[in-house]
Amino acid sequence: MDIRKIFQQYSDRTSYPEIGEDGKPIIDLSSHKYLKMWQGPQHPGVTGNMSLELTVCGDEIVESKTHVGYLHRGFEKLMERRKFIQCFPTCIRMCVAEPDPNEYLLARCVEELSGIEVPEMAQWLRTLVLEMARLQVLLRGVPGQGGTFALGLGYQWGNYIRDLILDRFEELTGGRVYHMYILPGGVRGLLPDGFKKRMEENLKLADEFVKSIDDLMYSNSVFKQRAKGLAVIPKEYIDKYGVYGPSARAAGVMRDVRKTNPYLKYAELDFEPYTTTESDVYARSRVRWYDLQTTIDLIRQIMAKMPEKGEIKAPTPNVLHWKIPKGETYVKCESSRGEYGMYMVTDGSDMPRRVNLKGPSYTHANMLLEKLLINANIADTAGIMVSLATCPPEIER
C-alpha cells in the first residue's frame, strides 16, 4: 500500500465543495461545515489595506472574494479638477510602494498630448529613477515572499538596502518615498556630486544580498516545499485574466514593456528579462529575483552610459495655465509588478478630462487572486498575494 497515495487522496479536494448548476459552489454556512473568515484590512498577511472574504472548510479555502476600496481617494476625480502640473503630487500617491512610474506616465501623457520633446539627459535620469524605483521595490518584494511564509530574515536584510537606495533617492530627488522628480518636460535635477560612487557601494551590498537571499530562500527546503506547485497560473490565464510582468514571465510568456515597447533609453540598454515556465509561487518569486539582478545591472549600465551634464528640462508653457489640446492617449511602462499604463483624455482645457490608471494589481488582485485562492490553504493566502505583487492603492486609486 502506497501511503503517499492515501495522503494525496485526502489532500486533493479540487472537487470540493460541490458545484451547483449555475456554476457556483454550493456553500451552506448553516451546515457548520464552512466558516466565513475575513483576512484584512487589519491583517499582517495582507499586502496593504485590503481584505479577503474567505469561506473556508478547515484550513482550505473554498470561496474567496476580494474587497478593495479601503484606500480609495478618488484620484481620477481629483485630477479632473487639478491643473496638469498640480496632478503630479496627486498622481504619485496612487501607488505608494513604487511612485515613480506614476510620475513618468503622467509626464509622458502630458508630453505626448502637448508634443514636448524631452532632452537626452532627462531621459537618462528618468530611466535611472525608474530602475532605482524597481530596485527598491524588489529589495522589499523578493524577500517579502519569504516573509509571507514567516521567513522574515531576508526581509530585514532587503529592507536595509532598500533604505540605502531611498537615501540615494533623497539625494537625487529630495524626497524619500514620494520623489516628485519627473515633471513634464524633464526632471528636477542632475545627479549630485559623488552619487555614482555611493550608488555603486549600495549596489555592491545589493549584490551580496542577491547571493545571500538565494542561499536563504531559494535553496531552502521548507521554502521550496511551501512555494513550489503553489498557485499555478496556467498559460491560458495570461490573456484571460490579464496577467502581467513577472507573473506572466513565470508562466513562460514574455511580458515586459521595456523589451516589447521600449521607452526612454531602454532600447540602448542590454538586458534580457528572465522567463520560466513553472508558473508557481516559487517561479514567480524566482523571476523577481532575476529581475533584481537585471535591475542592478541596468543601473550600472545607465550610470556608465549617461552623459555627465545636459539639459534637464525642455521649456514648457507656463504651468499655471497650461492648456492641452483635445486628444487621448495611453502610455505604459514596466513597473516591478508588470505593465503599468495610464489613459488620459484631454479636452482643451487646463485640466485633464479623465485620467485612468491601469495597474497590474487591478486584474491580479481581483479575478485572478479570487481564482487562485480556491482550494488553497489559508496559510498560503499571503504568499499568493505577494507572489502576484498586489498593491491595493493602484486598484482603487
Add this chain to the structure above:
Amino acid sequence: MQKIIQDIESRYSVSEKEIRRNNLCFLTIPKNQAISLVTYLRDYQGYSAFTLLTAVDWIEEGHFQLTYLLNNPTNYTEIGVRTMIERDHATMESAHHLWESMQTYQRELKEMFGIDFPGSPRVDEDFILEGWTDIPPYRRDFDTKKYAEETYFPRPGRETNDPAEYMKSKLFPND
C-alpha cells in the same frame, strides 16, 4: 496598423479614428457594434490581451464615452475601441464572457459612473465604495470639493487674501 484599420473600416462603421502613435490608435464605433468589434479583434486580429475599459463623461454632449483598449501581444500594438452611449440610464452590453477580468471593470463603471452592464456577474455589488448614496462620484456633475466641505470638517482658521484685492483695499480703498 493602417492595414488593420482599413480592415476594420471595411467591416464596421468607424465614425472617427485617431492614430496616436504607430502602435496606438483609437476608433469610434456605434454602440451596437462595439462588442462585436472587440470580439473580432480578439479572435481574428490577435488583440487577445485586454488592457482596460473605462468611461469618460462628456456631460456637455450628454453621453459617456466607453473605451475598450486591446493589446496585441505579438506585434505589441494597441487599439482603443471607443463608443458613445447615452448618459441617461446608461446601459451597455456586457462583455464579461470575453475576458474574466472584464467583470471587475464593469463593476467599477457601474459604481463610479452608474453605467449598467446587465448580466455581468456581481455587477451590483459594492466594489470600492461602501454605502454610497449620492450620485456616482466619477460623473462630472458630482462636485467632490463641495461634497467634502459639507461632509467632512475642514479645519477652521484658514483665510487668504488675493494680492490684487488686498493691495486695492489697502492702497486705494475708495476706488
Add this chain to the structure above:
Amino acid sequence: MDYSITKFLWTLLGLFIVLNWGMLMSSTMRRIGARVSGRFGIPWYQPWIDLTKLYSLKSQVSHGAMFFLGPVFRLMGGVGIFLFLPIIYGSDHWSNYSFSGDLILILYFQFFGMLGMALGAGEGGHPHSAIGISRGLSQFTTIEVPMTLAVISLAIQYQTLSISDIVAAQQGGFTTWTLWTNPLATAAGMLSLLGAFGHSPFNLVKAPNEIPIGPPTEYHGVFLGVLRTNGAILHVAEAALFMNLFFGGATNWVELIVKTFLIYFWSVFVGTVFPRFRIEQSVRWFLKVPTIIGIIAIIIFL
C-alpha cells in the same frame, strides 16, 4: 517548619527564578535573532516591562468563564511541567515534586496547556483562535508521537520512568549523556522539541501573518500577561526536561542556565532561517522523520 511548607516555598522560589530566567532568555534570543537581521533588537529588560504593563491593564471584554480559565489552564501546563521536574539534580530543594513516574505526568502536562488553551480560545469565538487551536491540537498530537517514542526508548534504555533516575544514569561525565548513549532518541526528541517550542518552521499555531495570532488573538491585558508568564516558565521547563532526558541534567543553576539556553537556542537556530510549514506539511513531517528515528531508537533497545 513543616517539610511540605518549606518544600513548597523552595519550589516557589525555583519557579520565580525560572520565570525570570525564561524572560531573560526570550529577550536574549530575540536580541540574537535581531543580530542576524542586523539590528540591536529589544532591550534585555523589555519582557519585564511588557509584563508589568500587561498586568496593569484591565480587561474590558468578557467571553464567558472558559475564556478566563483558558490562560489559567495554559499556565497550569507550564507550571505543571515545572512542578514535577527535578530541575537541579541531587538537590533536595530544587527537585520539586518529582516522583518515580513523573515522566508520564510531564508528557501529559505538555498537552494539558494546549487543551486548556483550546477551551478558552474556543470560547473567544474568533475564527483565528479556532483555526489556531485546531492546528495546534493536530500538530501537538504529532509532536507527541516522536517525543513519546523517544521517551519510550529512554525508558527501555534506563528501565525507568523517573526523570531523576534518568539523570542519575547520566552522571558519569560527558560521555554518559543520553546524547551519546542513545543518539537516535535524542534526535527524535530534539526534532519534536522544535515543534514544542513553536518556532519556525512549526509556529503554525500563532502564525502571525496567517491567523494573527492564533489562539491568543482575543487575549489581552492580564490574560496575555498570564500567557506570557506561562511562556517564560514553559520554555525553561521544557528545555530543562530535555536537558534532564538527553543532556545529563544540571547539578547547579549555572549548568541549568547554560544548558537550557543552548537547548532553547537550538529551536531559534533553526527557526530563524526556515519558513513555516503548512499544517499538513508539519504533520506529515513529524510523522515521517522524527517518528521513524524514534521507532528505530526503540527497536535498537528492544
Add this chain to the structure above:
Amino acid sequence: MEKENKNIPLVKTKTFINPENEKRSVTAPDGSIIEIDPIKDYFCQDRPKEYKVRSGAVEKFLNWARAESLWVLGFGTGCGSIEIPPLVTPRFDMYRYGVQMRPTPRQSNVFIISGYLSVKTLKRAIRSYEQMPSPKYIIALGSCTINGGMYWDSYNTINRLDHYMPVDVYIAGCMPRPEALLAGFAKLKELIKAGKAEKANEYVRNLDWYKANQKKIIKDWNMPDYNW
C-alpha cells in the same frame, strides 16, 4: 478648542445596516426557528468605561511601564504604512525603544493612523480602536490627519481625524520620515510618563459627539455603537 468644535451642526443621515446584520429569524440546524439580532448577539453593547487613573507613585510606575512598552497595532491605514517596515528593520529598529508591532488590536495600545482614512477604512479603524484595551494612544501620521492633506477635497477621505478619534500626537509630513515617527514615539512616551496622554478617556467622555460625527459619514453602519 474641543468645545468650539462641538458647535458644528451635524446632519442627520439615514443609517444603513448591512442585510446580514439585520434582525431576522433563522432556522437552526435542528429545525427550530430562532430570532437573531446579529449586532446584539455578536458584539458587546456596553458603553466604554474610563480607565481609572491611579494616584501617586503607582501610577507613575505604571505610566513608565506603559511608556516603555508601546505595542503598535499592525494596521496600515494609508500610505504612511510604507514607512513602518523601515522601522522594524535594521536601519531604524524601533524595537530598541520598546516599540513593538502587534497583529491584533486586543494586544495593542498604540494605533498609528498612517495618513488619510477613507470612509471605508475609518469604520474599521474605529472598530479596531475600540477593541484596544485602555489606556490606548493614537499617533496621527502625516498631514492628511491634520487637515485633509493631499486629499482635502476628496469625497472619500476624512479631513480631520480629531473629529472621529482622539489623537494624542500628530506628526507633520507627507510622508513623515521614519525618524519623525520615532520622534513621535519619543513625544508619546514623554506624554505618557507625564500622565498627559489621557485622550482615551476623553473619547469615552465625549463619546456621543464622536459617535455623531462618525455616523454622519459612515452611512453603512452595520456595527453596534460600542463594540468591545
Add this chain to the structure above:
Amino acid sequence: MSLKDILTPFTAWKRVARTPVTVRDPFNDRPGADRYRGFHKNDVDTCIGCGTCESICENEAIDLVPFKDPVSGDSGLRPRIDYGRCCWCALCVDVCTTNSLTLSNEYTWVATDPEEYRYTPGVDKKSWDENEKGWKKPEGNYEFYDLNRVAMHHLHPEERSDSFIEMVTGYSKEQAMTEADRCVECGICIATCPAHMGIPEYIKAVRNDNMEEGMRVLYETNPLPEICGRICTHKCETVCSIGHKGDPLSIRWLKRYIADQIPSDKYKEILNTNNLEVNDKKVAIIGSGPSGLSAAHYLRLMGYQVTIFEQYAEAGGMMRYGIPEYRLPYDQLDKDINYILSLGVEIKYNTRIGDKITLADLGKKYDAVFAGTGLHLGRGTGIPGSDNEHVYYSTDLLRKITAGEKIEVADSVVVIGGGNVAMDITRSLARLQMKKYGRINIIATSLENEENMPADREEVVEAREEGAIIHPGWAPQSIEIENGVPIGLHVVKCNSLFDETGRFNPQCSMDIKEYWPGKMVVQSIGQGMDMTYLSDEFKENITFGPRGRVQTNEYFQTGVGWFFMGGDIIEGPDVIHGIANGHKAAVGIDRYIQDKLNSKQ
C-alpha cells in the same frame, strides 16, 4: 529535498557576528539630504507676496496673510503654510517668482495640538530658519514659465531714420499668446498702474484669444488703449513679478495687441455702447488730452452731455502735438479719439478758454467743468544765449511737426535735455535732417548721467541706433551766438544732481569743459503749464502746492465745487496718469452732480 537545501539556509547565521547597521541616534545621525524637501523657509524681505505659490498649490495649503502694508511691487502679504495640507512637493519653491521661498532639510515636527501646524515661514521663527540646506529651485534651464520676453520687432534703424512711420511693428498672434502665457496672474501690477487696469484679466483674454473680452477689460479703466499700448510709461512692467528673475512681461505691447486686433467699427458693438442714455446734465471739459478724453468717455457712459473745448484744430493734446508720429501714428490716435467722440461727445476745436469764453461762463452754463489742460509750454534753461530766436523749445517744434508746419532744421543741432521729450525731439529732428541732408548730426545732452537719465532706456538706445549722439552728464553753460544765430553750446561736466537732503543742487566740475557746435539749439528740460484761464476770482478759491501745482481732493475737485482739474497739471507729464485722473474725476463729477441733485430734492 536535498541535504544542501537544509544546510545552506544556516549560512545566514554568519551575519550574527556583524555589527548592527542600525542608525545609532536617528535624530542626529542622519540629517536630510542636501536637497531634501523639509519645512519651508521664506526670505520675507525678498518675497513680494505675489501668490504664485498659492495658486500652484494643489492642496490649497498656502494662504496669503498680511505681513506689512503694501507698497508698489509688494503686496505686503506673505505665504502661510498649513501643514495639515502640505505635501512637500516643492512646486511652490520652483514657481516662486523671487526665489525667496525655499525648503530646509528639517523634517521632524511633532505636536499634540493640530492647530500648531499653520505658520508663516520667515515671520514665525522656527529652528530651521538658518538651515542652509534643503530644496531650492534646481539650477540650470529649469523654469515653470519663460523668463525671456518675446522680442518686439522694430524697424531697422536704417529703415526708420528717415521716415515717421511707426517703428514698432506689434506682436503677431503667436507672439502675443506666447508672451501672455508668461503671466502668472499675481496682480501686483494693478496697484502700480495709475489707472489700476485689470492687467492679468486682459492678458488672460489674450491667452484665451478672446479679444472682445480683452477690449471690455481695457475699456473698464482705460478709454485710450491704442495710445496707451504704444506710449504708456508702463510702470506696471517695473514691478512685474516675473521681472525679478527674468524679463518683465511686455504688458504694454499686449495691450496694444488687443487694441490692434479690433477694427474701429466693431468697438461699439463689443463694448455695448450703441445706445447710451442721455440725461440733462451737462459737463464741459477743457482740453482734449488724455485726461480730458478719459473724463469725457466715462462721463458720457454715465449719461452726461459732454462738451470738450480744444484750443487746437485737432483733438489729442500732447498725445498728438507732443509725441512724434513714429511712436504714435495719427491714425491709431484718431481711432481711439473718434470712438470717444462717436459716443456723443461734442468737441469744439480752436476754442481756447479765456479768450472768448471764460471759465466763469462755463461754470454758469454747465453743471461741472473739468480742466485737463496739460503741460504744453516749453521751459527754458535761462543760460546766456537762450533767448535767441533760433533757440527753440521742444514742445513748439513737436507741435509744428505735427501740424505740418515747415521747420528749418539746421544741419547740426544740439538738444538740451535727457527726458523722453528730448529724445522725441532729437529723433524727430534727426529724421528731418536725414530727409533734408541725408545725414544726421545731432547731439543731445543731459545733466543726469547715463544710469539716471529720465528718458526710457529703450528711447536712448533707439536714438543712438538712429545716429543721434547722446552725451549724458553735462551741464549747459552758455550758447555761443554768432551773427544772431547759435553756433554751439558750452557745457561742463556735471557730477551730481541732488544734495544729501534730496534737493536739486547740481555739482559741476567747472574745469572739465566741452563745446558742441550746433546751428540750432533746442531746449527740452521740462514743460510748464498755461493757467491763464484761471482768473483771480478762481485763484482765491484754489490752493496751490509746490511748483505751482493745484491742490485738489482725491476726486480732483478744486476748491470751486464745480471745477475739477486733472492730468499733467496735477500729476506731471504721463499719459496713464492723465487717463486715471480723467476717470476718477468723472466719478467725482458724477458724485458731485448726484449729491447736488439729492440735496435739491
